[in-house]
Amino acid sequence: MRAATLAELVDRGYAELTVEGVAQRAGVHKTTLYRRWKDRESLVVDALSEHFATDIPTPDTGALETDLQTIARALVQSMTGPVGRAVQTAMFSDARRLPEIAEGQRRVLADRFRRAAPVVARAIERGEVPAGTDPAELLKTLAAPIYYRLLVSADPVGEDTADQAVRITLAAARAGALTQGSQGSAVALKATDEDTGQE
Structure with missing residues (x-):
């Protein structure tokens, strides 16, 4: 079915x-x-x-970078295939006039966030990202550059897009910008201030 x-x-x-x-x-x-x-x-x-x-698998490669690379490359491959293109039309074009699409989109994304949770939990245990890193925020950050190209800029989307998304996501996560609550913003701001020499 x-x-x-x-x-x-x-x-x-x-x-x-x-x-x-x-x-x-x-x-x-x-x-x-x-x-x-x-x-x-x-x-x-x-x-x-x-x-x-x-x-789009839930990988366990032993490192967050390669886990995210697996996810991002699979997302690119999936969303540039026939089903992915149909999903984009349904979720991002028809959504404006078909109210039930919004709920469907929410449920699909919630499932993806749930599947990302073990990847982030293992990364926290290995000390790769701060405790409290939010799986949903991490996955959103990973997907954002890919969807921007697919839906806004119409730039080519390939493995290099996926790899760039991984680099952006890792930098944000390691800086504490993707932790739950306001603590993440404070940590990220502190890291930025230290980098720029501001007090």
Whole structure:
């Protein structure tokens, strides 16, 4: 069902995707889908969550830098493929006129943040980043340069984009800028002041 949902998303876009269309593509009756998914939104979100869980791994390479590199490169590859392009259209274009997209986007991102938590926890244990580093903020910082190119500047997106995003994220995390609460901002400001010689 999830594969059929993604195929419909790629071929028809979210606005024209229907439970009936997914059922027809999957070769089942629509009541089969409704027994598990209550509506189109839950079907799409479930399919996207599984897609991203498969396409964007939760690595354990032994170092935060290589963990982030694995995630960032996988994100680039996923978002520049057919499903990724369909997701961009659904989540960033249709979102303005289809209210249910916002909730779907929130749920997909929440799943990604949850999967990032072990990566950050291990990095904290190894002393690579400060205690209290927020997995969600770290992942947002990692993804931001990639999405900026995809959605705003239309600059080419490749492995060099992913690697640059990793460098930015590591610098911010090590400076304490991605810790939970206001402490992170204070630590980051102190680090900046020390670098510039300000009191």
